[in-house]
Amino acid sequence: MYGAETWTIKKEDENRLLVFEMMCLRKIMGVSRLDRIRNTIIRDTLGLNNTIIDKITQKRIRFFGHIQRMRNDRYPKIVIEGNVHGKRPRGRPPKRWMDTIKTDCLAITSIAAAGRMAKDRVVWHGFTMDQMARQSAPASVPTP
Structure with a gap:
């Protein structure tokens, strides 16, 4: 998360970060997705809010x-x-x-x-x- 204070995150990137975080938390607990334990239970067990x-x-x-x-x-x-002067490119602004x-x-x-x-x-x-x-x-x- 180095430099995260300057990130602009899209919804897709947020979802990827959340998936990666849960993957790490599951590995810490030693459970897999096949064990069918909900994410909320894993977070509660580890004391993460x-x-x-x-x-x-x-x-x-x-x-x-x-x-x-x-x-x-x-x-x-x-x-x-x-403020940057100039013409913006076509499409949705970043x-x-x-x-x-x-x-x-x-x-x-x-x-x-x-x-x-x-x-x-x-x-x-x-x-x-x-x-x-x-x-x-x-x-x-x-x-x-």
């Missing part, structure tokens, strides 16, 4: 906070907030990093509010921890 996608999202949001607190003359901030950040923050707040919160390191750290707590909270399962 967050998936690899949740961890990547947290890294992205933390890095967004670092970028927001940087001086305007730093290269990472220039690259993230810069997914940008800021688009991914917007979707990550949209569930809780707007991107403008997130940018203001990120200026204060303590507030931003609390925000990222709250978001991870929401993601790791077990889904309520209705009892029969």
Whole structure:
């Protein structure tokens, strides 16, 4: 996951990462798919609440906070907030990093509010921890 804070992941890539993660977790437990043990049971047995996608999202949001607190003359901030001039090629535009950040923050707040919160390191750290707590909270399962 080195450099995962700058990744823009498509849904297909997310699925591949989740499959790889479960393959590794199954190997750790010593079970195969032929044993027909559900993924949720494996995660509960190992005590894992967050998936690899949740961890990547947290890294992205933390890095967004670092970028927001940087001086305007730093290269990472220039690259993230810069605007490239020119004509775009035909077809669907590629997914940008800021688009991914917007979707990550949209569930809780707007991107403008997130940018203001990120200026204060303590507030931003609390925000990222709250978001991870929401993601790791077990889904309520209705009892029969």
